[in-house]
Amino acid sequence: MQRFWLVGIAAVLATILLFPATALAQTAPAASPASAIDAALLFEQSCAACHVGGGNIVRRGKNLKTKALKRYGMDSQEAIANIITNGKGIMSAYGEDAKNGAPIRLTAPEIEALADYVLVQAAADWQ
Numbered sequence: 067m068q069r070f071w072l073v074g075i076a077a078v079l080a081t082i083l084l085f086p087a088t089a090l091a092q093t094a095p096a097a098s099p100a101s102a103i104d105a106a107l108l109f110e111q112s113c114a115a116c117h118v119g120g121g122n123i124v125r126r127g128k129n130l131k132t133k134a135l136k137r138y139g140m141d142s143q144e145a146i147a148n149i150i151t152n153g154k155g156i157m158s159a160y161g162e163d164a165k166n167g168a169p170i171r172l173t174a175p176e177i178e179a180l181a182d183y184v185l186v187q188a189a190a191d192w193q
Contacts, residue, residue, distance in 0.1 A: 103176055105183035112160065112172065113180065120184075120192035124156060132188045146181035 109117075116123050120130040128134060135141040140149060150172065151161030160171040172180070 103179040105179040108172075108176055108180055109183055116157075120187060130184050130188055131192070135184075135188055141185075143178070143181045143185060146184050147177050150177045150180055 117130050122129040128138065132141070135146075140146055149157065151159060153159035161174070161177060
């Protein structure tokens, strides 16, 4: 079990080092429509370290599978976009943080595209 946590922590750190938030913000088109955004790539860069294959390496029950999304009221584009933007619990916020002026990690169109992607992948059982 301890080895599992070490691997998970190493994956998160590697993602942070390889894909810093500022680099993502600079390479993403600021005003592009959600349909032009490669949501699969964005998911890999921003989410897969914790949610590989729709799972959750930190809290297994709070994954991105249809059953869990419904159980926790996260089964709509709006709910998923809200949690991506504002974070919750130990999940970081990826939108603008008005409280402390943290930089925007993802634009609104990127967040919208990610929320849509999560719903489509959940419906396909992440295959």
